[in-house]
Amino acid sequence: LFAGSCEFMFGGAKAGDLPPADLPEIAFAGRSNVGKSSLLNALTFRKSLARVSRTPGRTQQLNFFELGAPPRLRLVDMPGYGFAAVGKEKLASWPVLIRDYLRGRAKLLRVFTLVDARRGVGKLDEEFFELLDKSAVSYQLVLTKRDEIKVSEREPTLEAARKALEKRPAAHPEIAFTSAEKNEGLEELRAGIARLLAG
Ligand code: GDP
Numbered sequence: 001l002f003a004g005s006c007e008f009m010f011g012g013a014k015a016g017d018l019p020p021a022d023l024p025e026i027a028f029a030g031r032s033n034v035g036k037s038s039l040l041n042a043l044t045f046r047k048s049l050a051r052v053s054r055t056p057g058r059t060q061q062l063n064f065f066e067l068g069a070p071p072r073l074r075l076v077d078m079p080g081y082g083f084a085a086v087g088k089e090k091l092a093s094w095p096v097l098i099r100d101y102l103r104g105r106a107k108l109l110r111v112f113t114l115v116d117a118r119r120g121v122g123k124l125d126e127e128f129f130e131l132l133d134k135s136a137v138s139y140q141l142v143l144t145k146r147d148e149i150k151v152s153e154r155e156p157t158l159e160a161a162r163k164a165l166e167k168r169p170a171a172h173p174e175i176a177f178t179s180a181e182k183n184e185g186l187e188e189l190r191a192g193i194a195r196l197l198a199g
Contacts, residue, residue, distance in 0.1 A: 001067055001197075002190050006044045006075075010064040014097060019064055021107045024197055025074040030114030031124055032080030035144035038180035039114065040065075040077060043190060062101060073197055078111075081124055102135040109196045110138045110173075112189075117143040117157050117177070121164035129168055140172060141165060142189070146179040 012018045030036050041049050049065060063077040078098065102111070111132055115121055121141075132139045141161055149157050158175055165172050176192070178185035 001072060001194065002043055003045050004067065005069040006046065006049060006065055006067050007071075008049075008063065009066050009074075012062045012064070012097065012101075017097070018062070018101065019074070021105055023066070023071055023074045023107060025064075025076050025105065025108050026193060026196065027076035027078050027108060027111045028114065029078040029111055029128065030080060030142075030144075031116070031119075031122070034080065034114040034116050035180055036077070036080060036114050039142070039144060039178060040075065042180040042183065042186055044075075062098065073193075076108075081128060099131065099135070102131065102137050105137075108137060110140055112142050112176075113139050114142045114144050115161065117145050117149050120157070120160055126164070129165075133169055138170075140176065140192075142176040142178055144178055144180070146177050146184050147182040148179075 010017075010019045028036055028040060041047060044065075044067070060079045062079075065075040065077070067073045067075060102108070113125065113128060113132070115125055129139070143157065143161055146154070154177070158177060161175050165175070173192070176185055176189050178189060180186070
């Protein structure tokens, strides 16, 4: 699925701009610079899939990519939060569209929430979890840049992230720990997505 066709199909910035919810979707979110573009590219074996999402004007919208021919799954690249260009380091500056998307998307299977393993779960991430919890969306934490963490620090890093998640009201799938750079944890993530899709 991931190695096959992957087409940019849509960028939505206004209500009514979204594609119909006719395919299962998984979304990717996180602070800007968390490594989201790198992860999306590595997951789909591309070099520049996520480039389209970085085109000025597209950074604050939802970008949709379809995987498979015929399409079987949609990847949704959500705008990075805490993005300096937005002005305030606030999720509140996120377009209403995104809140509406999270709240009302019937086929949204999971939101993969990326957190830089070096920074750990921060205030903005917690704010985002809050939004996801309120929207009753299932989410999974992905710690990125695993290669930047010393081997001896990896388990404590995971444990700290688990603790942050334990504070949330719902239970969550086991945290993924990835390196786009070193190709670590990606096969597990793909397999997890395939299982989600299989239902
Ligand atoms: P985005 O803003 O979330 O899309 O983040 P990018 O994918 O553009 O990555 C931000 C920075 O982190 C870039 O300098 C990347 O090279 C770096 N980066 C991304 N993934 C990794 C990783 O797995 N390991 C390391 N060491 N650096 C990474």
